[in-house]
Amino acid sequence: MVPGDLIYEGRIRTGDNTYRDGGNVYATKVGLVNYSKDRVSVIALEGGYTPLVGDLVVGTVTDIELGQWLVNIDGPTDAILTVNEAIDKPFRTSLDMTRILDVGDLVVAKIVDLDRNRTPILSILGRDLGRVHEGFVIRITPSKIPRLIGKKGSMINMILRETRCNVSIGQNGRILINGRSRADEEIVERVIHKIEAEAHTSGLTNRIQEYLKTIKEEKK
Amino acid sequence: MSKTRKRKTSKKWERVDGRKPDELRPIHIESGVLPNADGSAYIEMGRNKIMAGVYGPREMHPKRLSKPNQGVLRCRYHMAPFSVDPRRSPAPSRRDMEISMVMRDALEPALFLERYPRSVIDVFVEIIQADGGTRCASINAAAVALADAGIPMKDLVAACAAGKYENNLILDLGDYEDKKGQSDMPLAYMPKFDKVTLLQMEGIMTQAETDEAIKMAVEGCKKIYEIQKETLKKKYGMVQGEAAAAEETPEEEPESPEEPTEEDKPAEEEEQ
Numbered sequence: 001m002v003p004g005d006l007i008y009e010g011r012i013r014t015g016d017n018t019y020r021d022g023g024n025v026y027a028t029k030v031g032l033v034n035y036s037k038d039r040v041s042v043i044a045l046e047g048g049y050t051p052l053v054g055d056l057v058v059g060t061v062t063d064i065e066l067g068q069w070l071v072n073i074d075g076p077t078d079a080i081l082t083v084n085e086a087i088d089k090p091f092r093t094s095l096d097m098t099r100i101l102d103v104g105d106l107v108v109a110k111i112v113d114l115d116r117n118r119t120p121i122l123s124i125l126g127r128d129l130g131r132v133h134e135g136f137v138i139r140i141t142p143s144k145i146p147r148l149i150g151k152k153g154s155m156i157n158m159i160l161r162e163t164r165c166n167v168s169i170g171q172n173g174r175i176l177i178n179g180r181s182r183a184d185e186e187i188v189e190r191v192i193h194k195i196e197a198e199a200h201t202s203g204l205t206n207r208i209q210e211y212l213k214t215i216k217e218e219k220k
Numbered sequence: 221m222s223k224t225r226k227r228k229t230s231k232k233w234e235r236v237d238g239r240k241p242d243e244l245r246p247i248h249i250e251s252g253v254l255p256n257a258d259g260s261a262y263i264e265m266g267r268n269k270i271m272a273g274v275y276g277p278r279e280m281h282p283k284r285l286s287k288p289n290q291g292v293l294r295c296r297y298h299m300a301p302f303s304v305d306p307r308r309s310p311a312p313s314r315r316d317m318e319i320s321m322v323m324r325d326a327l328e329p330a331l332f333l334e335r336y337p338r339s340v341i342d343v344f345v346e347i348i349q350a351d352g353g354t355r356c357a358s359i360n361a362a363a364v365a366l367a368d369a370g371i372p373m374k375d376l377v378a379a380c381a382a383g384k385y386e387n388n389l390i391l392d393l394g395d396y397e398d399k400k401g402q403s404d405m406p407l408a409y410m411p412k413f414d415k416v417t418l419l420q421m422e423g424i425m426t427q428a429e430t431d432e433a434i435k436m437a438v439e440g441c442k443k444i445y446e447i448q449k450e451t452l453k454k455k456y457g458m459v460q461g462e463a464a465a466a467e468e469t470p471e472e473e474p475e476s477p478e479e480p481t482e483e484d485k486p487a488e489e490e491e492q
Contacts, residue, residue, distance in 0.1 A: 002452040003330075003367050004375030004412045017372065019332075026412070028332070028372035030452050045456060047370030048258060048277055076277040076291070076339035117288075117337065143370060200456050 001027040001042055008040045015041025031143075032200065045200055047143035049172040051075045051120040055111045058137060058170035059122075061101050067091050069101050071109065074142070074172045077119055081109060085123040106132040108168050108176060128168065135166070135178030138189055140196040142173035147199040148192060155195070155205050162212050163187050187215055233388055236396050244380065244392045244440055249361065249451040251368040257344075259369020261451070263361040266394055267351035272361035273344045274369040280340035291336030295324040297358055299347040319355045326359050326408040326418035327366065330373045341371060352395035353381050356406050359418070364448050368455075376448050377417060379408035380440035382433035384425050389433055391440045405433055409441035 001007060007018065008025040017029040018041060027033065031044040051057070051073065059073035061081075069081040083091040086100055101107060108129050109122040124130040140148070148169060149156050160167060165179035165188050175192060179185040194211060198204060235241065245266030254260035257273035264270075280286035297319040301310045323345070331341070343365065345358045356379035363377040383393045385401035398404050403423030409416050416438075425433060 002376065002449050003373035004410075005449075019372075019374065021374070021413075026374070028374065029370055030367055030456075044370055046259065046368055072279070074278075076279075076336045078279050141370070 001033050002030050003028055007033050007042065008035075013039035015039040017042035017044050017047075044143040046141060049073070049075050049142040051079065051111055051114065051118075052171070053111055053114060055171035056108065056168065057111060057120075057122070057172045058106065058108050058132075058168060058174035058176050059172070061103050061105045061107060064097055064101075064103060066093075069097070071107060071122060073120065073122075073170075074139075074174065075120065077117075079109075079111070079120040079122050080115075081107070081122040081124065085112065085121070085125060088125070101131055106137065106176070108132060108170070132176060135176050136185065137174050137176050138192060139173050140175065140192060142171065144196050144199040145169060145171055145173060147204065148175075148195050150205055155208065158205065158209060159188060159191055159212070162209075162216075163191075183219060187212070187219070190215060233386065235385070235390060237394060239390075241388055242391045242436055242439065244443060245394065247360075247444060247447050249364055249447060251364050251451050251455050257365075257369070259365045259367070259371070261361045261364035261368060263357050263364075265353065265357040265360070266392075267349060268347070268354055268357045269349040270354065270357050270361050271346045271348060272358065272365040273346075274341065274362070274365040274371070275344075276341040276369070277336040277339040277371070278342075280338065286338045286340065289334070289337055291331075291333040291339045291341060293324050293328050293331060293333060293341050293343065295320045295327070295343045295345070295362070297323055297345045297347075297355070299350060299354070303347045303350045319358070322355065322418055322420065323359055323362060326379065327362055327377055329415065329417050330363070330375055330377050330410060331366070332372045332374070335372065341366075350395070352393055352398040353406070356380050356392075356408070359408050360444055360448060364451055367448075367452055375410045375412040376445060377408050377410055378441040378444040378448060379406065379418060380437050380444055381406040382437035382440070384423065384429060384433070389429060389436060391436045403429075403433075405430070405437065407434065407437040407441065409438055409445075411442055411445045 005027045006024055007027050014020050014025055018025050019028055025040055027042045029042055029044040030046050031042040034041050034043055057073045059071040061069050062072045063070040067083050070078045071081050073079045109124045111120045112123040113121040163184045165177055165184050168176040177185050177188050248264040250262045253262045254273050259274040261272045277291055297316050299308055301307050343362050345362055347354050359377055359379035367373055381393050381404055382391050383401050383404040385397045393404055403425045405421040408418035
């Protein structure tokens, strides 16, 4: 489907990436149409990131204000990380915020809320959240993140098992990879780019498993 | 012998490049050509070669230009110094600014800008080689690039010019026809709504001729629209049909969080 394509004639609930005009439903993005019982939606193949509560994101700190950091998460607007969501202590003006996070730092955070302007509010209180010390980041289209995770995490767990790397997948399309060796990290990077390129095809998990094997043999 | 030849030439009028009056120049569009951009497209329309890149929606800088209630579409039309002969100054001219503005106005109705308050969508268009009708070709490329960036759109926007040359109405004017012709009328069109989003005219035509030219341009836009759709589908080999698509979609469902409230709101606004 491409934007403007007619996907349903008549009354039905409109799902993701669709809109209603004159009683018919049309697509708004390039993607695959999905008909379920009571709604019709389009699964986007391309798309920017729309922040949602509960998402894990990888971002960069762009600015420090009094009591809060601004974090670029590749969304429509910057996200806000307040001091109460960063440390367990109450905020005092004597606190040196740059010691917790400085401008330019990479941070793994969770979206805990969207304020009334739909600005995401982040939190770094929790396991595996906070400033990033090592590893490197690659980017893919955010709309393909679900395929990288797979059904109940099947895809990503398989990759983790095979390569023994630590991978934090930000829903915003930034992926933090941290492995034991550079070679392991390179394998993950190649696999992720392959998934991105073939995200719209079926039987992907099995094919990626094969691909992992061939890469490993190459390296030996 | 000479008599028949004379009759032929006097009866049959031909365009400079031998096209039929209502024939488009050959068009070739490609999407996703710039990996650094969120979305991109490259168009060859006759001898025009144009690159379009889309970024966003993203945080707007300078912040004071952003709007609290809706997103902003920012277009930049620019001709490369080597795109025409003689060399053109790379500084943005009056004409560049005008075309940037008309492009924005032509594309804006297709977008849901109200969904991106305080953000900006940037469209950069670079003319690598110019051969008349660049503003229309730019709009065609920009529409494909916007869709390639995954920005929600009501419809694609197609654009094409019609005009008058040697007292004949013609479609999709080339550089020579544009300069020597009597009239040139670029038009951008959203086929699904049957809405014109850009209409400019230069030169003189009678009312009847103008009506006829609009009809011709709209027909041309519809043809371009089909090419734009093909381009977007081609990137994913989606032409084989939706059957394969329907099979694999359920796999993705558990991860895609649903947000019915946001999606339903704009849809209802459309109904009014």
